[in-house]
Amino acid sequence: MSKASHGIGGLTYDPAKKAKPPELNVFLALVLITAAFELIGRLFMGDSFLFNTRENVDAIFNWPRLNIIILQVSIVGIIALGVTQVIISGGIDLSSGSIVGATAMITMSFAQTALVNGNPNPKAIFGEWAMDLPVLVPVVVGMCCGLLAGLVNGALIAYTRIPPFIATLGMMVFARGASRWWSNGNPVSFPTESYASIGKGMMPVVIFVSLAILFHLILSQTKYGKHCYAIGSNEQASRMSGIKVNNHKVLVYTIAGILAALAAIVLSSKNLTAQAGMGMMYELDAIAMAVIGGVSLQGGRGSILGTVLGALIFGVIISGFTFLKLDAYYQEMVKGAIIVGAVVLDQWRQQGRAKG
Amino acid sequence: MSDIILETRGLTKHYGGVHALSDANFTLRRGEHVAIMGDNGAGKSTFVRQITGVEQPTRGQIIFDGVEQAFDGPIKAREAGIETVFQNLALADDLDVPSNLFLGREKFRFKLGPFSILDKKAMLEATKAALEKTAVKIPSLSNTIRNMSGGQRQCVAIARTAAFKSKLVIMDEPTAALGVQETAQVENIIRTLKEAGEPLILISHNMRQVFDLVDRIVVFRRGRIVANLRKEDTDGQDVVAYITGAKTGSEYEAA
Ligand SMILES: Nc1ncnc2c1ncn2[C@@H]1O[C@H](COP(=O)(O)OP(=O)(O)O)[C@@H](O)[C@H]1O
Ligand SMILES: [Mg+2]
Numbered sequence: 001m002s003k004a005s006h007g008i009g010g011l012t013y014d015p016a017k018k019a020k021p022p023e024l025n026v027f028l029a030l031v032l033i034t035a036a037f038e039l040i041g042r043l044f045m046g047d048s049f050l051f052n053t054r055e056n057v058d059a060i061f062n063w064p065r066l067n068i069i070i071l072q073v074s075i076v077g078i079i080a081l082g083v084t085q086v087i088i089s090g091g092i093d094l095s096s097g098s099i100v101g102a103t104a105m106i107t108m109s110f111a112q113t114a115l116v117n118g119n120p121n122p123k124a125i126f127g128e129w130a131m132d133l134p135v136l137v138p139v140v141v142g143m144c145c146g147l148l149a150g151l152v153n154g155a156l157i158a159y160t161r162i163p164p165f166i167a168t169l170g171m172m173v174f175a176r177g178a179s180r181w182w183s184n185g186n187p188v189s190f191p192t193e194s195y196a197s198i199g200k201g202m203m204p205v206v207i208f209v210s211l212a213i214l215f216h217l218i219l220s221q222t223k224y225g226k227h228c229y230a231i232g233s234n235e236q237a238s239r240m241s242g243i244k245v246n247n248h249k250v251l252v253y254t255i256a257g258i259l260a261a262l263a264a265i266v267l268s269s270k271n272l273t274a275q276a277g278m279g280m281m282y283e284l285d286a287i288a289m290a291v292i293g294g295v296s297l298q299g300g301r302g303s304i305l306g307t308v309l310g311a312l313i314f315g316v317i318i319s320g321f322t323f324l325k326l327d328a329y330y331q332e333m334v335k336g337a338i339i340v341g342a343v344v345l346d347q348w349r350q351q352g353r354a355k356g
Numbered sequence: 357m358s359d360i361i362l363e364t365r366g367l368t369k370h371y372g373g374v375h376a377l378s379d380a381n382f383t384l385r386r387g388e389h390v391a392i393m394g395d396n397g398a399g400k401s402t403f404v405r406q407i408t409g410v411e412q413p414t415r416g417q418i419i420f421d422g423v424e425q426a427f428d429g430p431i432k433a434r435e436a437g438i439e440t441v442f443q444n445l446a447l448a449d450d451l452d453v454p455s456n457l458f459l460g461r462e463k464f465r466f467k468l469g470p471f472s473i474l475d476k477k478a479m480l481e482a483t484k485a486a487l488e489k490t491a492v493k494i495p496s497l498s499n500t501i502r503n504m505s506g507g508q509r510q511c512v513a514i515a516r517t518a519a520f521k522s523k524l525v526i527m528d529e530p531t532a533a534l535g536v537q538e539t540a541q542v543e544n545i546i547r548t549l550k551e552a553g554e555p556l557i558l559i560s561h562n563m564r565q566v567f568d569l570v571d572r573i574v575v576f577r578r579g580r581i582v583a584n585l586r587k588e589d590t591d592g593q594d595v596v597a598y599i600t601g602a603k604t605g606s607e608y609e610a611a
Contacts, residue, residue, distance in 0.1 A: 223462055224470040226451075230459055233448035240410055240446040241460035242431030251470060300450035 022294045022301075026309040029292075033313060037320035049323050065319060067202070073289070073315035074208035075267050077308070080286040081215045082259030084307045087290055088219070089252050090232035090299030091157065091164035095171035096260040096286055099149045100279025101179035103264035107142035108188040108274035111135070111195035123189040125182075135194040142265045143258055149175060150257020154250035168253075172283065180276040189273040199270030207266055211259070216304040228252065232299025288335065289314050291342040298350065314338075358422050361386045361524055361555050362407065367416035369402050376402040378579045380416070384524070387553040389546070391566040394576035394599055400559045401443050403576070404528050408440045409433035421523055431460060437523030441513045441530050443559075449502040453494055454483040456501060457516045486519035487511075490545050507538030514545055525549060526557045531565065543569060563592045575599055582608050 037049040050066075052059045079096045086093045112121050114131035121131065149171060156167040182188075197203070219225035227248050230238045239245050263282070268274040293310025295302025317338065321331045362384040369377040377399045384390055392400050406413040407420075409427025418425050420436055427433040433440075447456050454476070463475040463482070483497060492511040494504070501509055510530055517525050527546075531539040539562075546569050549556055560566050566573060567587060575583040575598040583598040583605040597603040 218471060221473055222468075222471045223464070223474060226455060226462060226474060227470075229450055230448045230455070233450035234446075236444070237446040237448050238459070240430050240442060242429055242434065243460045248470075300448070 023303060023306045023309060026292070026294050026306050026313070030309055030313050030316065033320070034316055037316065037323060041323060045324065047323075049320060065323070069312070069315040069319045070205050071202065072318065073311040074204040075263050075270070076282050076285045076314075077208045077289065077311040078204075078211055078263040078266065079260050079282055080289040080307050080311055081211055081304060082256030083283075083286040084290045084293075084295050084302060084304060085215070085219060085225075085228050086164075086252055086256050087287070087295050087297060088232045088299060088302050089228040089249065090235060091249070091252065092287070092297070093153065093168045093253065093256050094165065094283050095149065095153060095168040095175060096256065096263075097279040097282035097284070098172045098175035098179070099146055099257055099260040100264040100267065100282055101276060102149070102175040102182070103142050103145040103261040104268040104274035104278045105179045105182040105188055105276060106145050107138045107261075107265055108191060108268050109138075109182070110141050111138035111191040111268075112188070113190050113192045116190045121190050123187065125188055132192055135192065135198070138191075138195055139198075139265060142261045146257040146259070146261025146264070147254055148257070150254040150260075151250065153257065154253030157253065158246035158249040176276075179278070182276070185276055187273050187275045191269065191272060195269055196272055197269070199266040199268075204266050204270060207262070211262070212304055212308050219304055224248075224251070229300055232301075234300075284339070285314070285335075288339045288342070291346065292338065294346075296346050296350070297343060298346070359385055360419075361388075361421060362557075363417075363419040364407065365417040365419070367403070367406055367418065368414045369399075369406055369411065370414045375579050377406065377413075380581050382574065382581065384555055384557065386555055387550075388572065389550055389556045389558065389570040390572045390574060391570040392557060392559045392574050392576060393561070393566065393595060398576040398599075399579040400576050401528055402579075404440065404442070404526055404557075404559065407433070408438055408526065410442075434461070434520070437521070439517035439520060439522040439525050441510075441517060441525075441527040443528040443532075445509060445513045447501060447509060447513060450500050452500055453487075453497045453512055453515075454479040456512055457483050457486060457519050459516075461520075482519055483515070486515045490515050490518045490548070492541070492545075505538075506533045507535065507541065510534060510538065510542060514542065518545075522554070524555050524557070526559075528559045529561070530558070531560065531562060539565070563595065566595075567592070575605075577601055580608070 034050060041047050041049040047053055048062065050062060052062050079100070083093055083096060109125035110130055110133055112124055112131055114121060114128070116122065124131070153168055153171050156162050157164050219228060227238065227243050230243060231245055231248060235245060264279065267278060289310040290302065290307045291297060291310070292313050293302065293306035293308070295306060317334065318331055321334065360383055362382070364380050364382045367377060367380040367382070380403060392403070394400050405411045407418055409430045409432050412426070412428065420438065425436060427436070448459060451459070458479050463478045464472040465475045466473055480497065487494060490511065492515050494508055494512065501512055504512070514527070514530065531542050534542065543565060546556065546558065558566070558570060571587055573585045573587065573590065573595060574581060575585070575595065577599065585595065594603070598605065
């Protein structure tokens with residue numbers, strides 16, 4: 001900086017001055033909440049939340065519980081990755097849970113096995129031709145369902161200027177209807193062994209983590225990611241800077257749709273069945289994970305890492321309530337409170353910034 | 357090569373029934389600095405949006421660097437060599453300085469359609485160079501610009517024009533929200549442009565600044581150009597008379 005004398009009065013250039021990453025706070029919240037359950041458990045239940053207390057098992061941590069925490073958030077977590085990029089780019093997606101339902105029904109219909117214990121498949125949707133198809137067929141069909149639903153969302157939002165809230169609400173109702181219509185409300189069951197292996201055991205976690213890494217890289221290292229933040233931060237400026245905002249939005253919702261479809265594939269494979277009510281309310285859980293993880297509903301701020309931490313907080317709270325033997329009703333009520341609390345926190349942060 | 361870098365003929369923009377810009381005939385010579393003055397709502401920003409491809413004019417021609425142009429987007433105008441500091445800055449608060457500088461024309465390590473990998477290092481280096489060129493100091497390049505002062509943000513927007521080779525720079529009220537020192541800083545940058553022979557269109561309400569910096573003053577009123585004055589032939593009072601409508605340039609009276 002040779003021409004330092006021209007600088008604005010009082011300002012110094014300090015390359016070392018860097019704001020601390022917002023994910024740090026989310027991580028601290030995760031630690032605090034876990035510690036709180038641990039403490040309550042020790043004090044009132046005489047048991048540990050986190051650590052192994054069984055004599056006959058040689059482990060420091062209570063691995064079964066930790067596995068359940070991460071396993072139960074993995075599938076919604078996949079949706080949350082898509083929702084994260086939607087919210088960062090200034091939108092919202094209420095349709096992901098219903099897309100899960102519709103996609104699961106349709107996908108499962110192409111994943112059925114001809115013979116169940118030597119008898120013809122009692123839940124068969126199509127004829128002979130659709131039985132025992134290679135696993136790639138249902139997977140591709142499923143992803144196309146999600147792609148199509150997302151494409152419609154994106155096109156509505158980008159080209160007809162319907163607010164994202166309304167467009168995806170429409171898709172939410174439509175897709176739920178489609179999943180009921182598909183087999184007149186009957187479940188679709190008995191998949192092939194290869195299809196069933198997709199969501200077996202800890203596979204959902206592996207798939208979630210792989211996708212999380214992929215989308216972390218996409219959001220932080222690519223033009224697509226940069227434009228998500230830019231559009232969510234200032235759509236008008238993005239347009240004036242030459243970003244093709246409409247095309248970008250179509251892509252964002254399409255990718256969100258594909259991720260919801262992937263979640264549907266993993267879920268139906270894991271459960272070995274698809275039902276019309278599958279994925280109900282997942283859209284809100286996914287949004288909650290993102291918001292808890294510091295993704296701002298105003299757009300422009302958040303990260304995949306934050307959402308993954310948000311998903312873990314979500315899982316710890318659900319699991320913690322089970323650990324404390326509290327009713328499922330409480331879980332739902334607390335979930336609602338957490339969502340509102342996270343949004344309020346985001347507003348505060350916003351005001352803090354405006355003042356600072 | 358013609359001496360004229362930019363010419364508009366009959367440039368007109370209607371927003372529904374609002375005639376924001378009517379029949380603007382405007383010329384700018386290479387190396388010349390021209391101020392556009394006029395009341396709020398006179399059509400100054402509208403004029404800028406037409407020649408920078410942000411909007412498409414209802415009617416009229418734009419001849420830039422000897423070629424008639426119909427920019428169908430701001431990127432096209434920038435590629436042709438028009439760099440603009442818009443009145444509303446067109447910055448994204450949640451991005452850092454390099455990302456704002458290269459918004460919409462990022463550098464890539466390798467191309468992969470929408471998923472092209474950003475070359476962050478190259479953009480950071482180019483940002484440092486651009487800031488040095490404009491002698492602008494920014495507290496931190498890796499923080500978002502959300503918490504920066506008006507002056508710093510303005511400097512980021514100006515540095516954006518300096519980071520790329522351009523044939524014409526346009527600044528729409530660049531110092532309207534700035535303090536004394538920050539204004540002086542921006543004026544220094546404009547002087548540097550003059551020395552480098554870069555033509556400039558400066559939109560400003562600041563009479564002192566305009567008389568300090570430019571060669572010529574064009575006055576807009578109610579969407580029309582009403583005066584075209586060489587700095588030597590006019591003074592502040594005279595310009596105000598044109599702005600308020602007390603006077604109209606003889607060559608524009610028919611309109
Ligand atoms: N997008 C728009 N739609 C409708 N009217 C507009 C639009 N943009 C500007 N105008 C109108 O055009 C006129 C000129 O505005 P503008 O160019 O912003 O003026 P200036 O920059 O000189 O203050 C004003 O009357 C304004 O209200
Ligand atoms: Mg203006």
